[in-house]
Amino acid sequence: MRLAQNWAAELEGDPRGVTSVSLTPGFLRSEEMLDHFGVTEDRWQDAVAKDPNFAESETPHLVGRALAHLAADPGKRRFNGQALASWTLMDGYGFTDIDGRRPHWGSWFARLRAEGAL
Helix, strand or coil, rough: CCHHHHHHHHHHHCCCCCCEEEEEEECEEEEHHHHHHHHHHHHHHHHHHCHHHHCCCCHHHHHHHHHHHHHHHHHHHHHCCCCEHHHHHHHHHHCCCCCCCCCCCCHHHHHHHHCCCC
């Protein structure tokens, strides 16, 4: 996050309109996590029994789609120097994960906190 902020400050006023952000996924359903839980992509939901948080996991495609939408946005400079999340960009741009889901780690985490589960 600091690197994105520092680059944004250095690039302020750059005539090319370079934008510097940091982008994070939520609970990433990567190959490593699938292996960790002993499941395949087709049966990833079986891992929810081991960790209920995995219900809100996202594929690597979601953060990729977030980046693609951000890169194509002519108004992306409004995000310069910010820390962004795949789910907030999903909300703003209206895309879904490759499986059609809309996993939202931010809402999930807020709900857990409100319920005292954290």
